[in-house]
Amino acid sequence: MADEAKICVLIVDDEPLNRDLLRRVLQREYEVVDAEDAIVALAALEERSADVRLVVCDQLMPGRNGTELAAEVRERWPDLPFILLTGYDDDPEVKRAHATGLVTEVVTKPWRGAVLKELIAQTLAR
Numbered sequence: 674m675a676d677e678a679k680i681c682v683l684i685v686d687d688e689p690l691n692r693d694l695l696r697r698v699l700q701r702e703y704e705v706v707d708a709e710d711a712i713v714a715l716a717a718l719e720e721r722s723a724d725v726r727l728v729v730c731d732q733l734m735p736g737r738n739g740t741e742l743a744a745e746v747r748e749r750w751p752d753l754p755f756i757l758l759t760g761y762d763d764d765p766e767v768k769r770a771h772a773t774g775l776v777t778e779v780v781t782k783p784w785r786g787a788v789l790k791e792l793i794a795q796t797l798a799r
Contacts, residue, residue, distance in 0.1 A: 679704040680797060681721065685714040685730040685742065686758070695729065698786040699793070711737035715745065722750060727797060729789075732759035732767060740770040747775055754796045758782060 681704040684695045692707045699705050706721060708714035711734065718725055728746060732739035743755045755775070759767055760782040770776045777796055780789060 680726045681706060681724040682793065683708065683714060683717055683721075683725045683728045685709075685711070685728065685734070685739070687731065687734040691731065698789065699729075702790065703793075710734055711742040711745070714742060718746065718750065718753075725753065727754045727756065727793060729756045729758065729793070732757055732761065732764070738766075740766050740775060743770060743776045754778075754799075756780060756792065756796065758784060 679702070682699055683706045684692055684699070685708045686692045686695065687709050689709070692709070696705045696707060706717050706725065708717050714728070714730070730739040730742055739757045739759070743757065746753055746755055754777040756778045757767065757770065757776040758780050761767060762779055762781045767779060771779045778792055780792065
């Protein structure tokens with residue numbers, strides 16, 4: 674499948690190894706754009722908002738965390754699905770973000786590639 678025919682997914686994580694792992698898991702099915710923080714993610718969305726169909730973002734990052742980024746994404750691109758990756762799914766901020774629809778889905782770390790890909794496919798199908 675040619676890259677231009679693939680659905681574009683933005684991954685946001687401050688850890689280069691995590692971004693690389695996410696890219697490796699997703700690159701066969703999706704065009705992957707990555708960002709190391711909320712500022713770079715927002716710039717990528719501004720540049721490629723017509724292309725990006727889903728954001729997959731880590732919760733704990735320096736500067737703005739995942740739920741803070743989700744709030745800005747939701748305000749500017751209200752229909753863009755947002756999957757939050759976190760090691761702390763019992764965090765009240767994460768629970769509130771999911772309950773209010775700020776984030777579409779929450780995935781607990783450590784995540785499994787096959788499960789994440791299935792969740793992405795289901796989210797995009799909605």
